[in-house]
Amino acid sequence: MADDKTRPDSRDRKRLSPDDEYEMDYFALTNNITPAQLHELIRKHGNNRATLTKAAKLLPAQ
Template structure:
């Protein structure tokens, strides 16, 4: 078990890219939207428009909130 994974054995087989977000993962989408102060619908729209790259999505979420 990887010491950086605090989950179960199934967490060891999780191959998701930590730098990408998917609309197919409701927990990931909810967390991203909460952390970035946008709605889940806004997050879905950003992913559709800009892809799943986390850095790009954070930048676009900041623009939505008027921070950039």
């Protein structure tokens, strides 16, 4: 099924959704951190993807 380009997605892709478990797990996996570390980063820095990626790079790899 092809994407319907006339119906834009209302989600903000610059922000990580803490309510979406799949999105959280994928972000943690691709940034070599645990989901618990990701939750802590969101608590400290908010849910902006760029900010979280920078902060995740400063953490030790799991």
